[in-house]
Amino acid sequence: MRFPRRRFLQLAGAAALALSFSGVANAQLYPSRPITMIVPFPPGGPTDVVGRVLAERMSGSLGQPIIIENIAGAEGSVGLGRAARARADGYTIDLGSNSAHVLNGALLPLQYDVLSDFAPILPLVTSPYILFARKSMPAANLKELIGWLKGNPDKASMGVGGGGPRVVTAFFQRETGTHFALVPYRGTAPRVQDLLAGQIDLSFGEADQLGLAQSGSIKAYAVTSDTRLARAPDVPTFGEAGLPTLSLLQWYGLFAPKSTPQDIITKLNAVAMTALADAGVRSRLSELGFEIFPREQQTPQALAALLDADAKKWWPIIKELGIKAE
Numbered sequence: 001m002r003f004p005r006r007r008f009l010q011l012a013g014a015a016a017l018a019l020s021f022s023g024v025a026n027a028q029l030y031p032s033r034p035i036t037m038i039v040p041f042p043p044g045g046p047t048d049v050v051g052r053v054l055a056e057r058m059s060g061s062l063g064q065p066i067i068i069e070n071i072a073g074a075e076g077s078v079g080l081g082r083a084a085r086a087r088a089d090g091y092t093i094d095l096g097s098n099s100a101h102v103l104n105g106a107l108l109p110l111q112y113d114v115l116s117d118f119a120p121i122l123p124l125v126t127s128p129y130i131l132f133a134r135k136s137m138p139a140a141n142l143k144e145l146i147g148w149l150k151g152n153p154d155k156a157s158m159g160v161g162g163g164g165p166r167v168v169t170a171f172f173q174r175e176t177g178t179h180f181a182l183v184p185y186r187g188t189a190p191r192v193q194d195l196l197a198g199q200i201d202l203s204f205g206e207a208d209q210l211g212l213a214q215s216g217s218i219k220a221y222a223v224t225s226d227t228r229l230a231r232a233p234d235v236p237t238f239g240e241a242g243l244p245t246l247s248l249l250q251w252y253g254l255f256a257p258k259s260t261p262q263d264i265i266t267k268l269n270a271v272a273m274t275a276l277a278d279a280g281v282r283s284r285l286s287e288l289g290f291e292i293f294p295r296e297q298q299t300p301q302a303l304a305a306l307l308d309a310d311a312k313k314w315w316p317i318i319k320e321l322g323i324k325a326e
Helices: 005-029 046-062 074-085 098-107 142-151 163-176 188-196 207-214 262-277 279-287 300-321
Strands: 035-039 066-070 092-097 118-134 157-160 181-184 202-206 218-223 249-257
Touching: 035 046, 035 074, 046 066, 046 092, 046 118, 046 249, 046 262, 046 279, 074 092, 074 098, 074 118, 074 163, 074 249, 092 098, 092 118, 098 163, 098 249, 098 300, 118 142, 118 163, 118 188, 118 207, 118 262, 118 300, 142 163, 142 218, 157 163, 157 188, 163 202, 163 300, 188 202, 188 207, 202 207, 207 218, 249 262, 249 300, 262 279
Parallel strands: 035 066, 035 092, 157 181, 157 202
Antiparallel strands: 092 249, 118 202, 118 218, 118 249
16 A cells, blocks of 8 residues: 555654654653663762762752662773673663773773763762871871882782772872872772771771771872862971872763763753752751862753863873883
8 A cells, every 4th residue: 555645754753743742751750760870880989979968858859869889890991891881771880980981991901991981960969089098107298208209119009990090009109209009999998997996007088088087097198189188287288298290180970871861961960950959958068078070061052061171181191101000
């Protein structure tokens, strides 16, 4: 049976219109069930903390729970691999960092592309790295620590885990001419526990661990930001110590699998922006030492630009230094 051309065009137009209305209806109904937020590191670390603070506030706005799923392993690449393979329907998102979403692209052989297999939603917060040490470390300041490390080559141990700490550790060794053992960890929480117990000597951590230093449980020697932190004004920057190249911020962002519909990305972006504007969320993140991105930068485009800029900056450096994940 052959349809007249006019009748065929009428049917095709009706089908297209139906699909259009269906898309609008789906967008209005989203989300109709719980959303999974993959955190690619173990519970208790900074990525996990940011995810839980954000998920609680976003859940209220969406009317559906956001369930945190911690999928650790291989510097965060196991969790991101799961996110990359998930259905692009808005029901699986991930909270990642530049360690996992950028640096891993040069550190590990991956089964996905860190730059093209994810849809950016928005950047969330930043945090500098801080060089911490066990409380019994004899050096009183960074200069003394470097002198001690040079006088005791390969006798100290540095806990590492994630691309960011590996890169800043390699920079530190190159710029100071020091050598020490690297002890790999699956996440921040177990690394901090061993530092507290004196099982390792050093660790590059984040501002959420400053409370341990301020209580005297560990020592803090220097911070990788350009200026001292308001929360820890007594901790100098590496630049003040004559090591300006040790400047690296960890940022965190929200992502979905590539091809996630734009209307869903827009909705998740709006809900996350509302969460970041909440006074309780802002207070909690500030207490933990995180700085929220300015509102005008909380866009998918800004996060995509961060990915591109960091890859162009750090991938050649990682190759030059020969840094590899273990």
